[in-house]
Amino acid sequence: MTDLVTFGETMLRLSPPGDERVETADEYDVDVAGAESNVAVAAQRLGLDAAWLSKVPDSPVGRRVTSELRQHGVTVDVAESPDGRLGTYYLESGDVPRGNNVIYDRANAAVTTATPDELPTERVREATAFHTTGITPGLSETLFETTRDLLSLASEAGTTTTFDLNYRSKVWDPAEARAAVEALFPDVDVLFTAQRDAEHVLGRDGDAEAIARGLQAEFDFDVTVVTRGSEGALAAIDDEVYEQPTFEATDDHPVGTGDSFVGGFLSRFVDGADVPTSLEYGAATAALKRSIPGDIAVVTPGEVESVIDGATAAISR
Amino acid sequence: MTDLVTFGETMLRLSPPGDERVETADEYDVDVAGAESNVAVAAQRLGLDAAWLSKVPDSPVGRRVTSELRQHGVTVDVAESPDGRLGTYYLESGDVPRGNNVIYDRANAAVTTATPDELPTERVREATAFHTTGITPGLSETLFETTRDLLSLASEAGTTTTFDLNYRSKVWDPAEARAAVEALFPDVDVLFTAQRDAEHVLGRDGDAEAIARGLQAEFDFDVTVVTRGSEGALAAIDDEVYEQPTFEATDDHPVGTGDSFVGGFLSRFVDGADVPTSLEYGAATAALKRSIPGDIAVVTPGEVESVIDGATAAISR
Amino acid sequence: MTDLVTFGETMLRLSPPGDERVETADEYDVDVAGAESNVAVAAQRLGLDAAWLSKVPDSPVGRRVTSELRQHGVTVDVAESPDGRLGTYYLESGDVPRGNNVIYDRANAAVTTATPDELPTERVREATAFHTTGITPGLSETLFETTRDLLSLASEAGTTTTFDLNYRSKVWDPAEARAAVEALFPDVDVLFTAQRDAEHVLGRDGDAEAIARGLQAEFDFDVTVVTRGSEGALAAIDDEVYEQPTFEATDDHPVGTGDSFVGGFLSRFVDGADVPTSLEYGAATAALKRSIPGDIAVVTPGEVESVIDGATAAISR
Amino acid sequence: MTDLVTFGETMLRLSPPGDERVETADEYDVDVAGAESNVAVAAQRLGLDAAWLSKVPDSPVGRRVTSELRQHGVTVDVAESPDGRLGTYYLESGDVPRGNNVIYDRANAAVTTATPDELPTERVREATAFHTTGITPGLSETLFETTRDLLSLASEAGTTTTFDLNYRSKVWDPAEARAAVEALFPDVDVLFTAQRDAEHVLGRDGDAEAIARGLQAEFDFDVTVVTRGSEGALAAIDDEVYEQPTFEATDDHPVGTGDSFVGGFLSRFVDGADVPTSLEYGAATAALKRSIPGDIAVVTPGEVESVIDGATAAISR
Amino acid sequence: MTDLVTFGETMLRLSPPGDERVETADEYDVDVAGAESNVAVAAQRLGLDAAWLSKVPDSPVGRRVTSELRQHGVTVDVAESPDGRLGTYYLESGDVPRGNNVIYDRANAAVTTATPDELPTERVREATAFHTTGITPGLSETLFETTRDLLSLASEAGTTTTFDLNYRSKVWDPAEARAAVEALFPDVDVLFTAQRDAEHVLGRDGDAEAIARGLQAEFDFDVTVVTRGSEGALAAIDDEVYEQPTFEATDDHPVGTGDSFVGGFLSRFVDGADVPTSLEYGAATAALKRSIPGDIAVVTPGEVESVIDGATAAISR
Amino acid sequence: MTDLVTFGETMLRLSPPGDERVETADEYDVDVAGAESNVAVAAQRLGLDAAWLSKVPDSPVGRRVTSELRQHGVTVDVAESPDGRLGTYYLESGDVPRGNNVIYDRANAAVTTATPDELPTERVREATAFHTTGITPGLSETLFETTRDLLSLASEAGTTTTFDLNYRSKVWDPAEARAAVEALFPDVDVLFTAQRDAEHVLGRDGDAEAIARGLQAEFDFDVTVVTRGSEGALAAIDDEVYEQPTFEATDDHPVGTGDSFVGGFLSRFVDGADVPTSLEYGAATAALKRSIPGDIAVVTPGEVESVIDGATAAISR
Numbered sequence A, B, C, D, E, F: 001m002t003d004l005v006t007f008g009e010t011m012l013r014l015s016p017p018g019d020e021r022v023e024t025a026d027e028y029d030v031d032v033a034g035a036e037s038n039v040a041v042a043a044q045r046l047g048l049d050a051a052w053l054s055k056v057p058d059s060p061v062g063r064r065v066t067s068e069l070r071q072h073g074v075t076v077d078v079a080e081s082p083d084g085r086l087g088t089y090y091l092e093s094g095d096v097p098r099g100n101n102v103i104y105d106r107a108n109a110a111v112t113t114a115t116p117d118e119l120p121t122e123r124v125r126e127a128t129a130f131h132t133t134g135i136t137p138g139l140s141e142t143l144f145e146t147t148r149d150l151l152s153l154a155s156e157a158g159t160t161t162t163f164d165l166n167y168r169s170k171v172w173d174p175a176e177a178r179a180a181v182e183a184l185f186p187d188v189d190v191l192f193t194a195q196r197d198a199e200h201v202l203g204r205d206g207d208a209e210a211i212a213r214g215l216q217a218e219f220d221f222d223v224t225v226v227t228r229g230s231e232g233a234l235a236a237i238d239d240e241v242y243e244q245p246t247f248e249a250t251d252d253h254p255v256g257t258g259d260s261f262v263g264g265f266l267s268r269f270v271d272g273a274d275v276p277t278s279l280e281y282g283a284a285t286a287a288l289k290r291s292i293p294g295d296i297a298v299v300t301p302g303e304v305e306s307v308i309d310g311a312t313a314a315i316s317r
């Protein structure tokens, strides 16, 4: 039985090496990037049995994604499509004042036509937890319906459902996103949301704690996790609110930080740990990710624990 | 005034370095590839004033294409679209028995919505020659119409129209292609076609000479050029047929050979040279291309002439 | 249930890029290389459920191997050792007259202490087939015993046992090798051997057919496959002998050709195909491997079938 | 008509990748570097029609420079010399305490023999502005005369002349430089100078404002811009002095910062903007350059405006 | 006559490029790393005639080490072994919170069997100074004896003996190390030790000065140098104690900092300079090393002097 | 005492990787290339004590050359100049029909001012042999005189003088070259010349044997070696003529083949071997070189002997 089943789109990420520009670079580094598969990899590497469901083209390009995910031990259970394309995105990273620029080329990906009957729904029913994000229902009408159906069948089967709001302004506008995700919330047990998304998409205000308690109250989540960038994260559960500061980390590779937080959190939470422990694990995984190229947290439990223990950076030899 | 105006799609080409595979490579080489822009670059480098018309996304990815083409001196005169994508293709090259494998991801490119009013049609009217290929009308209904309109207005303006049949089985089927290109032929002055396309798309038979004379007769072309892969090329003009063997060349970088032939041919033909001279120039440019990575013939007139003169390969120092 | 379980050492392969030399190169390409895991990957990619058993250090270096193997879908079921090292080998490839030079650094690898109680022997008992090679028993006294025990328990459980003689002169001398492998032959059902190894290690003479029949008679194998380098392969089964020529292929990446042959053969044989079909699949897989960097046949069933069908090398687009 | 014509030497820049050293690196990154062409590229990319005049060897090495400049849209109008060489320079970059080390190999470049009759002087006469630097007249007696003649004919034709003092201690000593540039000042309308050059070459003292006003008074410039490294820049025009602080930026790629400032300034100034606007544009372009490898500001107007608007560095997606 | 003879193990260092991980990188950078050869290279580059004695396999892998050391001018005088291996180590560097991780694979290196009769002991007798470290006697019983014998014969011959304690927890435990090095101390003239090693291995306490004076008193060293990481170093000689702060430096390439300090110190000390001068040279060499990839201080005397003089980081051109 | 002292220019060689072009490549591979240092390296690696005398700039660029040569064990004994430059050359390699193109940028190198009093002439007097080529006297009037003086003092000291004609059409014309080298011949003991140079520079005709005997007779050489490209080489000594065919070799890296032949020949000849043995060693070294990137024969005696013995190309493991 799988501990954690995830569902969503995974793209090929193309980025110029070093500080080079998309316009002038002669080669692009290739990485594999998807919010839900990022979570699956982090959780698998940190001890869970994780699976990723999706739909990809039956081509070397599709296999570029599935091969890399399998490498981390994730069970890849995807529909292979004879026709569709794989979404891609270009990432250009620059130091101050350039920042990180994302150029999506993700329309019409094979996954946008994925329906429940193409997917191994039995896995979802038998899993301990099912995870997806607010990106997936924004990618197509079909994907909204598939996401809704998977959350619903998970819910009925007693699988814990976890959902990261993950608003993407290049995918849809806040009002559309709000309508869609609020329609899904009845089947969601654990919500992750950035404070800024709670404000701009869900129309919340107040401080992070107020936001967490308000969402908790309105949508009856078991756990509501609000992340606040460099200010850390906070989780509401029953009557308690727990805070977790960030661990010190480089700015070098920020893409994927949020997914690594969720993956680290779930690696303990789905295994039965309490919320403070899960938050700490999430924050340490996120910190490590920021030192690692690509979208994925290539980490070990020992490394996460070293961060939590505040192990010094002296060379070990 | 421009000597040669071309119109068509140009894609980003992504290829694993060396003999690596798309599925497992960690970086992809980036090149710029389009049948018509390949012709424009070769012709420009060999002495013409060449321009390339198209429509690209207004983004670093779109500029990846326009910058590289401008580098070779080509005048880039394109509509910039706020929304569309740039077509891409994956090229995987392997030695025997693997061969070269092309995986297109070109649907819904910005260019597929290009209409004449977005393009600098005055350039076409004022040019000595206008060139496009049988790929372009296959990419969308809009592009069929735009191609037809550009050929028509060129024809009316007295601009010589040149057309490379260039059948792509991954774009459309032979019957569709035949209907479309035959509808364009009345406005075409110079036709280039591979013998196999003449057979499988246009339904011709007989040897290359018979095919050239037959097309000439039926469609009233000024010049009909039939290429035969490693067996060389042949051109029918008025009552004459001229043959041109290939020059010896490596198999290392075959993609773009045909476009380089056309670009080399036109660099002389549009400048007023006779057909045998143009054929020889085309064949030598094509041979050089096969030693050069990417889709584009990065050559000089001196190099083309060395190939024609059969200069030996001893190190010159 | 696994279709094919393999057991053996897998090393890190370090090779200077291109034609560079080990002595002067500034970086080495990293690949994963082991006779039995090479077979497992080829078989898995061509349709079987394959597993690889071994023992590796519990370190990033050990994970360098297990991650890459999992990427191809192989089930990796290994003992992780707190202390041992991972064997490495340096491969330097040069064109004529340099050739390929292998420098082993494989002594004292973690795997040399692997005993059956550290391994998932139940997998072997439940598998359709079990495969190992004549390298493994040469690596340590412990590994000779473990190999013997695994073959024995497979045999008892009704699992078909397959064995590739694979003599390595840098591991042991011919007399030692002969004594060891002949002690294992009673539990071997299918033998693969190069003709030169049959001669120099097993002391056979005559042509390949005589050798196959002789081994068959003496050791009562179900199938005896004799490979003859560029001259192809031949298999004796019951009273029949089947011959299979090689498919045309480059000399670029010869390391791993033999394992790819075995992997391709077993992908069909273990699935119930007859010997001629299996031979043909093995030969086509081996030909494809020679165009692919590294030790591993990164191939698909479609590619193998294209080689068998003699598909031409024209660019498909 | 060209908006901005520039004239000067452009070199090939060879630099070891990353933190490697010239002495031990196995490959060098290749970039194109010249004070005046750097200005032309920045100005062209930010909206002007810019041209670069020079003299280069008629060889692949010369074309390495002209091709890269054309890529950014600059009109390249150069004399091609059958004999001369292209100047090169080695750049080694190291973090603290190493710093950036420049090793010139620029003597006897083809450009050092460039005379006005080899250059398209009509372009200078018809341009809105003409720009060169204090490096050019230091490279040879001939170039001093050519610089003087071009400034003079620009002046006569009503073309605004702009001049960046740009003292290079490896080219000449301060006294020589002073004599030469002061001989050119009568034909200069807009002067750019670093405060340290104003002090050490032109013998000025006082604070930046005093220096600007003093130069303005003595040489009757229309605008005098004094740059002060990390402390920003300042411009005197008529009775006003405007100050512009620097924008926050990395130290990673400082070479070319000054030229990017001038290019950014001129992109607005030549287009008719006022001095404060031009200063702000210059400072933002300079800040962006510091995040971009090579000598050239590969920027867009949108990026410059984002810096001016203080857009945050959050990932946009 | 050699100024400085060193003896010890040198390994191949394999490290993923940039921030990549050992587990997932596709190529490793190759460097040459050994505490004593690092010292020899720094000292040679800074003016001494330095030699390195060791034992390496007679193979391309052994030559990878000897070639790179000779490149810096060091006299390489090694026994070449037909059988042994070369030790390797994997270095993975990551920004905060990852740090630098060293994975040794150094057991059973050829050098572990080196005996004095295989080495050019006459070189040691004739040298001005002989240097080794506390790593060498920890690698094998044979190497403990060889180290003891070389120190003893140097001592008898009047060669100054210098010794860097250099405790490695992955080689032996503190008690073993203490017993071994204290047995060598009677033949040591100059001791270098990190303060933490003096505490944890030699059981010292108090501040650095107390430690230096205590060791000096107990073991009768001529000079005792105690290093304190970012807090600088301190040397006791006769009744004086001299302090030396560190120079500002990046954290990018810390591996080899300590050896560079010793090499810089000895380059002056062995040449007759006083201790404060030697300390300053050591500290400046160490600071430069931190900006240079690999284990080795690829520096010049001029660069060291620039650091001492506090030359600014402005671009020199 | 040195066995073989060489004198001449060594350049930095810059070449685009793979099949890329100088005009468009983004990085260049860096190698070290000089006819005489190539000979010194080959001879040193094959057993002689070899030295290289020259004059280089005192800079990281100069050290790029001296470091790489020392790496192969060659004694580097050069004058270091505060001012001059290092010659460079660009090498672009392409498959048929492109060939290898050399673009020299070698004028005004530091070495062109080298006089005997700057060089360690005592080394030449004490050596067994002294070698230079017909390139050196063509580089400057000073170098002609220095070459003449070194040959003369070697001759007087009883040092065997060896001279490779090595005509370079990009350095001087045949008549100039003939006058210069014939003026040096009285002090030359062993001449190497390509047959084509003997014809076009020295005005010889007839077959290779006739040329060798004619030169022998006219200039009284001890040995006259005539090379004939792929047809092998031939040496006249006293009344004998010995022929040596080439060994089979790739075309991949032909630059440096001739120098490797001379280095291989001298490695045996200077050691006292007879002419046929020396020829065979030269031919085998030349064959190996053609499989090795760069200008230098990175070979071992064992590899040369394997080529002579015709060892097969099977993988050794």
Ligand SMILES: [Ca+2]
Pocket (backbone or CB within 6 Å): A018, A019, A093, A094, A095
């Ligand atoms: Ca970056």
Ligand SMILES: [Ca+2]
Pocket (backbone or CB within 6 Å): A026, A027, F026, F027
């Ligand atoms: Ca590149």
Ligand SMILES: [Ca+2]
Pocket (backbone or CB within 6 Å): A026, B030, B031, B294, F024
């Ligand atoms: Ca390119």
Ligand SMILES: [Ca+2]
Pocket (backbone or CB within 6 Å): A030, A031, B026, E024
């Ligand atoms: Ca990767």
Ligand SMILES: [Ca+2]
Pocket (backbone or CB within 6 Å): C018, C019, C093, C094, C095
């Ligand atoms: Ca190769």
Ligand SMILES: [Ca+2]
Pocket (backbone or CB within 6 Å): C026, D024, E030, E031
């Ligand atoms: Ca190195």
Ligand SMILES: [Ca+2]
Pocket (backbone or CB within 6 Å): D018, D019, D093, D094, D095
């Ligand atoms: Ca740097």
Ligand SMILES: [Ca+2]
Pocket (backbone or CB within 6 Å): C026, C027, D026, D027
């Ligand atoms: Ca390299």
Ligand SMILES: [Ca+2]
Pocket (backbone or CB within 6 Å): C024, D026, F030, F031, F294
């Ligand atoms: Ca090299």
Ligand SMILES: [Ca+2]
Pocket (backbone or CB within 6 Å): A024, D030, D031, D294, F026
């Ligand atoms: Ca570039």
Ligand SMILES: [Ca+2]
Pocket (backbone or CB within 6 Å): B026, B027, E026, E027
């Ligand atoms: Ca790679």
Ligand SMILES: [Ca+2]
Pocket (backbone or CB within 6 Å): B024, C030, C031, C294, E026
């Ligand atoms: Ca790989």
Ligand code: NI
Pocket (backbone or CB within 6 Å): A026, B029, B030, B031, B293, B294
């Ligand atoms: Ni490219």
Ligand code: NI
Pocket (backbone or CB within 6 Å): A029, A030, A031, A293, A294, B026
């Ligand atoms: Ni990557």
Ligand code: NI
Pocket (backbone or CB within 6 Å): A252
């Ligand atoms: Ni950084």
Ligand code: NI
Pocket (backbone or CB within 6 Å): B019, B095, C252
């Ligand atoms: Ni290949």
